[in-house]
Amino acid sequence: MRKFLPISVSFVFGVLMFALWFEDSESRSMLHFTLIDYWQIIFAFGLLVGVVSFISVASRKISRGEEPFYNGVLIFGALLMPTLAMIDGLQPNSYFQWMFENVQAPMQSSVFALLAFFVASAAFRGFRARNAQSIILLLVALIVIIGRAPMGEFVWGGFDELIQWIRDFPSTSAKRAVLIGIGLGSVTTSLRVIFGVERTYLGER
Amino acid sequence: MDSLITILATIVAGLVTFWTARLIHRGRKYHLREIAGIKALEDAVGRAAEMGRPILYTPGYGGDIQRPTTIASMNILSVVAEKTAEYNCELIYPTHDPIIMATAQEVVRESYSRVGKIDRFNPDNIYYVSSSQFGYAAGVEGEIVRKKPASIFLLGTFEAESLILAESGAAVGAVQIAGTDSTIQLAFFLIACDYTLFGEELFAASGYLSGNEATLASVWAQDIMRILCVSFVALGILSALFFPESSWWKL
Amino acid sequence: MDITTTISALLTLAVFSFLYGDNPVYKFAERLLVGLAVGYALVINWQQTIIDRLYTPLFIDGRLALVVALVLGLLMFSRFKRSWAWLSGIPLAAMIGAGAGAALPAMLEARIFKQLSATVAVFHDASGAFEMFSAIVLLVGFVTTLGYFYFGVHRSNALAVSSKIGSYFLMIFFGATFGYTVMSRMSILIGRLDFLMRDWLGVIG
Structure with missing residues (x-):
């Protein structure tokens, strides 16, 4: 039961x-x-x-x-x-809204803004050219960062087209395969749940 | 027409999954290749036990209990919880979703019960942080820097908070194993964590670790359906090139 | 420099103090944020769900279909008594089952069909040598990345090589994603600094 x-x-x-x-x-x-x-x-x-x-x-x-x-x-x-x-109450200009807008929301935005520092520290630690894969990742990331920065067009006029091509073809190809994989995993998991084979959430293995 | 295709595809997926489950049930072996992140999952619990420090497991802000990724994460949690119980290691599970909290409490309780360590189960360690994305991020970040877990599992659906958590974990020297279906966050996890399970690998990990026949059969079924996908694209391209008017491949 | 802006600014600085390391000021801000966020979610859910979606339609408008939802919701309280806690599995199962039922067609259509069709469409729409070359790059990346996700033991060299090439395409995808996101994260930090400098200190005009 x-x-x-x-x-x-x-x-x-x-x-x-x-x-x-x-x-x-x-x-x-x-x-x-x-x-x-x-x-x-x-x-x-x-x-x-x-x-x-x-x-x-x-x-x-x-x-x-x-x-x-x-x-x-x-x-x-x-x-x-x-x-x-x-x-x-909850109407605009209520104490509740004031507290949200001036105390909670600024703190939330600040935690979000901390991300910029974390991105920088992750990049310094993570962008070590350990093998071919990490060299490719580093190169592509640098191309996109430089190309999207205002100075990009002064360095080389073709950055925009190159970044767009990377995005539309090699990057999209891998993204599609990842999405299909997630789709397949989700489909089989959903089938298991519907047919009652998946019961981990009830504590069973 | 679109609906018919979706229903047909569901039937095909169901039949393939049923077929692989039957084969495995009859004793046919399906060997999963080694995935570094999965092996590391097992070692990470031992590491925490050796160091006498806790393990932190969190499913991310992006998911809810209705998402298949969360279910896959629960499968892995169940195995991790068994091991933490065996090794007498503290398991901390903060989440942004009270429904996930309730489910995780049940999963972990039963895992502790299975290995005869129910007395060590502490429901307070599986707790709701807040439903705000950055409230959750700040709360988990604080927990990481103060409790200094030896191993951190970031397995589920993550959004922008991914890097806040992963970098905090790196700062305290934790071994970090991440896995997510959020394509944008995968890049951050790859850079900041020790091991990353890319998308579907999270589902495979749940099959591999649980050793559950049905879950393993699902992973096998995914492999078969992957071949069907490639075949579809191959036929579609040939058709598009040689019969440009054809449009059957537009699903 | 009004008091409201000063409070927001001080809380922003309190959150940023985490960059110096965990400290009492950050700890206070973090706990305040978490506490307020919990209270906020409680109030919003109470008003928008319990009152607007359940109490009013059920008890005032007489929408009896919501009785089932009320019962399922109340079953969540069974978690407070251990011997009854299994009853909370019923609403959880309802949500998980429904999620699986909705995910199944959604994943098939958005994550699988759409990606497959889009990959074929690139060949269908290609005109000229460069576009055909780009389409071939896309196909190679797509097939090899799918090969990377093949979980059975790689019994053939071809699959192992394909998997290796797929991992390079994955790195291109991750590099491009990282590059794009770095830029957006920086703009969030700039927004926060702009608030401190312009709205609070008035240093920037």
């Missing part, structure tokens, strides 16, 4: 979603939209479980004396946003 029920549910929803794929995209049925609502709703309940787990893990750390200040900041942040939302 503990395995049969989930596997049956997986089969039914799998076949249903497969069949719905062939609906005309302009006249999606009510069933299609209802199912999309289902996933959102299950996710939202899952999120509640996740947030409870998040807060309880941080609380247990505090009670064990593990970084009480920093774990307190975690809990404070997680509770602050719902509190602000309860005070004056």
